[in-house]
Amino acid sequence: MISVSSISEFIYCPVKLYLKHFQENNIQTQEMIAGKIVQEMRRGFEEITKRNIWNIKDNIEIKEIYEVLFDEVPQFIENVSRKYSKMYEVDILNLNDLCNDLEEDFELESRFMALKIKEVLKNTNKRGMEITEMFFPQSLLHFPLKNEELNLSGKIDKIEIINGIYYPIDTRTAIPPGNGVWLADALQIAAYAVLIDYELNKEVLVGFVEYKKIGERRPVIINSILHNKLFNVLDSMNRMFERQEIPEFKLFKNKCQKCEYMEICEYRG
């Protein structure tokens, strides 16, 4: 079964996905481990923020709101960092840099959130739960989706449900393009949209990619053009796996230089 996350790997380079699928040695790079760490820390940060919103009292200043929100975050980062340094062979200097960067990002995000919460407290009667719902709408987190007919499965980062409408949201740590989203990201959102339609019987007209590095959520309109592109890519992927043949592709040397299969790939540029 094709996993939604492998669509972006296929778009990056079909050979890479082919090697990953058919080679015994599944390579785990420092970048992949870093990706897992970022995902876990982001998830935890959101949970801590949601919980801490409940502890915000009336009539307190922005600085105090920030302190309440950010409480526990440094300790949480340290715990996750320690866990991963025991689980994997990680480069400690890189891990420390990653944790420092994340702590800076979380601190900034908490300060910004404190500013917004202060405005809500000042101008509305919303408190506790209502404020949490305002900033974190009802959602399904890391929700598994699977459809035999489509031969497709995946785990979506988040589905936000607002007034009964389902919005798939995928989080990315990469820098986005100048405008819109990368094609691979749009295709993955479209794939989740199709799965939500098939499995949850909810039509999805728009999804979002959250580019955390720049703190921006960008929309993806699910239209027939994107659907067609998605099904063409899925057809090519299915053919590649069934026939065990690599489809035609364009080689980009700069991609090869960053690729973990560089050492064993006979196509490398």
Ligand code: SF4
């Ligand atoms: S080395 Fe280049 S051609 Fe080979 S899998 Fe990686 S990106 Fe693709």
